[in-house]
Amino acid sequence: MQSRSSSSDKNTHAQPETLEHAVGLAFQPNDNTLEIAAKEEKAVGTLQAIKVYRHAFLWCLFCGIGAILWGYDVQISSGLLSTPLFRHDFGYEYKGEDVIPARWQSAFNSVGSIGGMFGGVAVGWIADRIGRRASIAVASLISIIAIFIQFFCPPHQNALLLVGKLINGLSLGMYISSAAAYCAEISPVMLRGITTGSVNLWIVLGQFMASCVIQGLGSRDNRTAYRIPFAIQWIFPVILLVGLPFAPESPWYLARKGYVERARAVLTRLGIQDVDLHLRQIQETIVLEDHYARETTYWQCFKNNNRRRTVIALMVFVLQQIVGVIFVLGYSTYFFQLAGFATSESFKLGVGVTAIGVVGNLTALYSVNKFGRRPLFLLGMIGCTAVNFGIGFSSISDSKAARWAEAIFTLIFGLIYQGSIGPLGYVIFSEVSSAKLRSKTVGIGICVNSLCGMLANIIIPYLVNPDEANLKGKVGYIFGGLGLLGSIWTFFFIPETKNRTVDE
Template identity: 35%
Template sequence: MDSKDSKPDTGAEHQEYSSPVVSTSPNNMSPEQPVSTTTKDGGPHKSVPGVSLLRDLALDAEVADTMQKNMSIMEAVRKYPKAIAYSMILSLCIIMEGYDTSLIGSFFALPQFRKRFGVELANGDYQVTASWMSGLQNGTQVGQICGLMIAGILADRFGYKKTIIGALFLTIAFIFIFFFAQNIAMLFAGGVLCGLPWGAFQILTTTYAADVAPIQLRPILTTYVNMCWVIGQLISTGTLRALLHRSDDWAWRIPYAIQWAFPPPIILGVLFAPESPTWLVKKGRLEEARKALRGLTSSEVDDEEISQTVAMIAHTNELEMQLQEGTSYLDCLRGPNLRRTEIASVVWMTQVLCGIWFGGNITYFLQQAGFNPDKSFDFGLGTNGIALAGTIASWFIMPRIGRRTLYLVGLSVMFTILVIVGILGIPAPQPWIGWTSGGFMLVFVATYGMTVGPVCYCLVSEIPSTRLRIKSVVLARNAYNIASIVANFLNPPILNPSAWNLRGKGGFVWCGFCLSALIWSYFRLPEPKGLSAAELDILFEDGVSARNFRKVQVDVFARGNMKGEEEDARVADAVPVTSEKV
């Protein structure tokens, strides 16, 4: 048969099948007997005619799936302590990046920085021009967009560890440009170049956490990434607050120099961390996946459970291969994956659309509202502390009410606050208005810190398929970066006294974007709480609506058997009757 549907496995058209029946039990799984062979894209493929790999894996996979779903959080902590530790070590990259990216926004409120790189206004004050404020922030975003696309390809080919270590060494090198900057153009160049490794950190930390964590720990370890952002911002604001009264260039050089302290310990931790078992399974390296999983678990997990977990990962991988062909960026935009990419992208864009560019820049906002630098930076520290507490609170709320509900509630509250702050911005500036606006901003940041901020990282790592997870998150993060570029052009003129100078009335601008994100979330955002990767695959394949995700029950392993029977029939038709060779 020469039709596309009857084409035998890639690379095996002219070979006789002689592989043994697949097994993933501890006694049978070995490097000499991989679960599957390797295709052109490095993924596993069926190795035995007439015997469905999905059915071979289903028994052990179902045991592991049931075990993970019935596992309590404390049991997951006992069984996967090393996975928690290594995921947290890799997430330290985000503390560094949160610190780095926060510096730019905070520097705009630092008098010494404004005097060194800004222009003098008629009242004798110094301000960085609105165009350069946008340029410095957008230069970083452009670098991150390029870095994300490159990192997605490199991580799929070389794995997480090598890609992250390479990005860390690039960060060390590019910080020199910041530290020795002689003019604002050098800061722009440093931002573009540092954006390249920062882009890699943005996706690899989140996807690694999703790969190594069991279902019960996945929300905590993925949202911990948001906490790392907040910790980095807190360190950044605290550093500038401590240097506020220095009158020389060291007031802005020291914060840049501190960036060199982050990479060395992170590099050391990454060297000892196991590679992602999911990535290894996708490459067909099953024995290495077992060893990696052993390096992520405690002695409480025996070899049989390790093999069952690898079987579950391989089963999901094989099921996704039956549902989709490749693992390129274009595959993220085909079939059900287009919807998954849309959801991940808009979820991440919502972090911008909700108005955090306006509400989160509280230090600069309060200065324009009449606060002195000391008080505004104190408010900034308090805001970061509240955001940190918000992320911790989300760990306890999310397992009970889910991701979708938190998103909808958070966006509703933030929309209301933006409208109130906009109304408060109508009268002439007065001290009580500044304090009231500042109080509402704190509530805004606290709401963001409990809802949209951390939940986003959980959603963008859960929604994509495991085979396309890295590349889907790359596209989603780049959608965020593009939205950030627009926000970086829009927000500075709103607050800058040398431009539009809208002050609190900027809330009216941002509440419209927040409302659009709220409406989209209601109709398009599904609830993935408690669902395995394979269950999500089936729900998206069947086109279940977002509001019905938790209502529809799917039997992944029965569906896998059906797919396996179809594959058996296809292979049986494709393989000719054997005869002696002449």
């Protein structure tokens, strides 16, 4: 890497005065740098942008690989609970069957979300000090240690396994936050929706991979049935650690720290044509944000205009949960069994649901630039709300046709959700934050995402299980009503960020 090349770059934490001096005419009315840079970025179409800025596009995809582990971990947790040898090694015998206690199941499914909450918040502080690349490297090292604990955990040492899950959750929260912030800062405006939305694509691919692994290994009669699924996770942090030394650092991070020449070199490497113009755009945007708020504390995320930004960034993940994603997709196998499919066939159909999710994500990566963020997210909310009511109405009857309807609604929900709300959540929460507070806003968003997921995983079993409320598909009424309220909130408060530069 290049060293700092000027005396103005020697201050590691470049102050606003230093940047204003470097920019010079940042606030003069006749300076139209930001406008010129914005026009240049918007003049390139999506396909042309992928070709011109292919290095930026590919590095964004690379740094999003860690998100695979988020989806993999969630799916593998529920899958292992259905694996006979895992239940034997970490459960107890009850009436001739190996059973894992309900309280331990809840802990096993939720402890990763707790780790993700802390990881999401912590990485905001870490990334602002050591950079986006280094924060992904730290997450990879933590993940390797956590996987080691899970892989070598002896039978019936449930507490140790939970420790491994908790530590791994910490790394997962860091992965998601770092990937989203990195993609938002590396990508030109025409690619930003695609690259930030690809974070959710990686998550769904991780879920699909986990479903396939459990389907292929879960019936084994030795401990490889659950240890190989744990070991597979090692692949991804190792890939990241090998590739990260060659990945470009965020030019926004470098410019804010005063590494101007290194930021210039990164912009050149990413294929930016007018490097001086875009470097000046970054610097002036930093000055503009410093003009309104010089601090970069978490508290700043909830002050003045940043309060609205933060609320929107948090609400996109709250909306994902109140529209019933865990209820519908998490219980897809259950609905298939109600439709009359054998257990083995239900699991195969569950794999099909995640495959449909992949298709939905790919369509979203096309439509996010064509139709925009706001209309796509709103239509997704309305569509998922309608599906929830459909599941609720279907549950009134016990007929075979009604059970089939619930199963079909599950497939439709997966396509709608993963084609809109799922990936758009990561796009909106990455774009709506200010550049200065992005890593912290994104971190808080991941924290809320983990918290909502954890609460949903705790509450929904009490609504669905036969020995509790036993509402079954009637839970669709609850999430349908919540989804309707969420759709109204979306209509009034979610802004359109399509084709908007950071300064805009």
